Amino acid sequence: MEPSDDPIITTAVRYDEWLIPADDHLLDLSRRLYNELEANTPSPTLYHPKAAARKLAMVENLVANIALMSAVNVAGSRLIISARNSSRDRYQRPEFPKKAFMLIVRWMEGQGHLIRYPGIAHRVKTTLEPKGLLALFPKQVSPRMVSRLEGAETIWLSTGSTKSRKWVDYADTPQTRQMREEMSVINGAFRDAEIMLHGKLQGPVHLVRMFRTDHPSSERFDLHGRIFGGFWQYLPRNQRQGIRLNGQSIVELDFSSMFPRLAYIEAGEEPPDGDLYAGVGLPREAAKISMAALLWRNGPMQRLPNKLKELLEPGWNGNRVTAALALKHPAISGMFGTGCGLRLAYLESRVLVSALLKLVRKDIVALPMHDGLFCERGNEAACRSAMEQASEEVLGVRLPVGKK
Numbered sequence: 001m002e003p004s005d006d007p008i009i010t011t012a013v014r015y016d017e018w019l020i021p022a023d024d025h026l027l028d029l030s031r032r033l034y035n036e037l038e039a040n041t042p043s044p045t046l047y048h049p050k051a052a053a054r055k056l057a058m059v060e061n062l063v064a065n066i067a068l069m070s071a072v073n074v075a076g077s078r079l080i081i082s083a084r085n086s087s088r089d090r091y092q093r094p095e096f097p098k099k100a101f102m103l104i105v106r107w108m109e110g111q112g113h114l115i116r117y118p119g120i121a122h123r124v125k126t127t128l129e130p131k132g133l134l135a136l137f138p139k140q141v142s143p144r145m146v147s148r149l150e151g152a153e154t155i156w157l158s159t160g161s162t163k164s165r166k167w168v169d170y171a172d173t174p175q176t177r178q179m180r181e182e183m184s185v186i187n188g189a190f191r192d193a194e195i196m197l198h199g200k201l202q203g204p205v206h207l208v209r210m211f212r213t214d215h216p217s218s219e220r221f222d223l224h225g226r227i228f229g230g231f232w233q234y235l236p237r238n239q240r241q242g243i244r245l246n247g248q249s250i251v252e253l254d255f256s257s258m259f260p261r262l263a264y265i266e267a268g269e270e271p272p273d274g275d276l277y278a279g280v281g282l283p284r285e286a287a288k289i290s291m292a293a294l295l296w297r298n299g300p301m302q303r304l305p306n307k308l309k310e311l312l313e314p315g316w317n318g319n320r321v322t323a324a325l326a327l328k329h330p331a332i333s334g335m336f337g338t339g340c341g342l343r344l345a346y347l348e349s350r351v352l353v354s355a356l357l358k359l360v361r362k363d364i365v366a367l368p369m370h371d372g373l374f375c376e377r378g379n380e381a382a383c384r385s386a387m388e389q390a391s392e393e394v395l396g397v398r399l400p401v402g403k404k
Contacts, residue, residue, distance in 0.1 A: 012078045012127055017093040017101075018152045018206070019064040023145035026067055030060040033133065037107055054095050058104050061096075066130045068146045068203045070137045078127035081105070083119065089169040091153050108134070143203040154183035157211045157219065170219040179221070179353075183209060186356050193365040195232075198242040202231060207368070209349060212342055223342040225349035227368045243374060245365065251380045252404040253387060254372025255351075260291050260329065262344040265395055269331035280328045282321070286311040290321045296341030345370075347395065354390035359383060372401075 021027045034056045069077050085098050105128065108114045113132035119125045130137075155176050157168040170176070190205035212224040232243055243250050255261070257276035264271040277287040289308045294301060301318035308321070326333035352368050359366050359375075359382065366383055367374040375383040384401050391399040 012080045012125075013069050013073055015065055015079050015081045015128075016148075016206075017061055017096055018149045019061055019068060019204070020147055020149050021060050021064045021067070021145065022147035026063055026145055027060070029133065030056070030063045033063065033108070033113065034059045036111065037104065040111070041107065050095070054100065055104065058096065058101050062104070062108070063134070064146045066128075066134050067137055067141055068143055070130070071141045071143050071145070072200060072203055076129075078117065078129050080125045080127050083126045089167060091156065091167055091169075093149070093152075143201050146203060148204045148206055152206055153180075154187065154206075154208045155180050155211070155221070156208050157213055157221065159213050159216050166216065168213060168216050168219060173219075175221055179209060182353055182357060183207065185360055186353070189360045189363075189365050194244075194246050195367070196244040197231070197235075198239075205230060209353075211346075222346050225346045226370050227349060227352060230367055232367050232374060233369060240374070243367070245367065245374070245376045248376040248378055250367070250374045251377050251383075252369075252372065252374055253380070253383055253401055254369065254404060255387065255391065256400040256402040258348060258371040258399065259295060259341075259344060260332065261397075261399055262347050262395075263295060263332040263335050263340065265347075265397060266340065266344065267332050267335065271331075272328075276329070281324050283311055287325070290325055292341070294322060294325060294336040295344060296339070297337055298339040299337050301337070351387075351390050351394045351399075354394055355383075355386045358386040358390060362386075372404075 021030055037055065037059065038052075065079055069079055082098070083102055088094075088097070105114065105116060109116045111132065113130070113134045115129040115131055117127045117129070119127075157170050158165045159168055160166050187205065187207055190207075193205075195202045195205070207227050207229040209225050210228050211221050213220050214223075232240065235243075240252065241249070257271075260276045261271055275284070277284045277291065280287045280290075282290065286308055289305065289311070290301075293305055293308065301322050304312070304316065304318055304321065312321075322336060326336065348371060352370070352373075355373065356366060356368060359379075362382060364375070364379050364382055364386075366379070373383055373387065380403070387401045388398050391397065
C-alpha cells in the first residue's frame, strides 16, 4: 500500500477499491459483517439482487484494505478514503458508487467497527481507524491473504496542475490498448514475486503509467508516461536497502545523467564526456535538481526551489544557477524554461517499459524507478544489459548505466 503524503496523518495509507480477500478467514469475517449489516438495516420494498452483491463486495473490500494495512503498516495506522461524491469513470471500480460505500462506512462506524475521522476540505483527508471486529486481526495476518480484482486501469491521463489535476475519461485507441497490454505483462510478473521491506512481506503490486495532456479535449499519450504505484518509489534513500526481492538484497541501477542526455538527444547534439552534473560549480545533487527544474518549468527560474535552496550557499539565485548550467551545456540551454520535461519523461518511460518487458521475458522481476531499476543482486548483469538494449532500441543511443 502506498504511504500518505498528508502533512498531518503520517501513519496513513490510501484506500484501494480493487483489493479483495483471498483467504477464508477474511471471507468469513466479511460475511459476518455483511449479515450483521443486513440484520440491522431496514430492507427496501424492492430489493435488487445486484444491490446485495454490491454491498457484500464493499464490505469485503474494506476488510481486505484493513487486513493489508494491519499486515504491512505500523500499529495505529489509518486508511485514507475520499468521502466526496464524483462521477464514475474508467479509473474507478464498476458498480462501486461513493454514496453507497459511505453508507457502509457510517454503518460500521455506528456498530463500533470503525472510527471515522472526517477530513478538512483541501487540507486533511477523511481517515478510518479499525475498531471492534476489524481490530481483531491475528498477528499472523499476511499480505498473501489479500489479492487484487482484475480490471483496474493502468493507463492514466490527467490534465491541469498537480493541485488542480483532473482525470480524463479518454476513448481507447490501438496505442492505449497496446500500452495497457504491456502493463498487464509487467504487473503479471509481480504476482509470484516476494517483496519484503525490513523483514515484512509487502502487498499486491499494481503499477500504472501516468500521462499528462494540455486540455481534456486533447487525448494525447506522448507527455510524461512515467510508471507509478510501487511502494519502493516513495521510500527515503536510507531505507531502500531494507528491500528484499525474492529473498535477495537489491542493487540500484540507473541511467547516468539521464534527463540531460535525453535533452541532448532531442536537440540532436552530442553530450560532453563523463558526468553531466559535474563541473557546474554546484554540488552534484544541486546540479541534478537544477537541471530537472530548468527542463520541466515554463519560463525562467526566478526563485530557487526550496529543496535546491537548502543545498546552496547564500548568494545563489535562479539567474546564477541557470547561467552556470548554460555555461556547461550551451547546446541544450535553449530548452531551459520551455516545459520540455514532459516530453523527455515520456522518452524515459518508454525506455523503462521496454527494459522491464525484456526482463519479464527472462522471468526476471525488477522494481522500476523513473530512471532506473532495483533488481536482485544476482540479476545485476541481466538488468544492466536490458536497460542498455532498451535505450538503444528506443532512442537510437545506448545510454550508460550506473550502480548506486
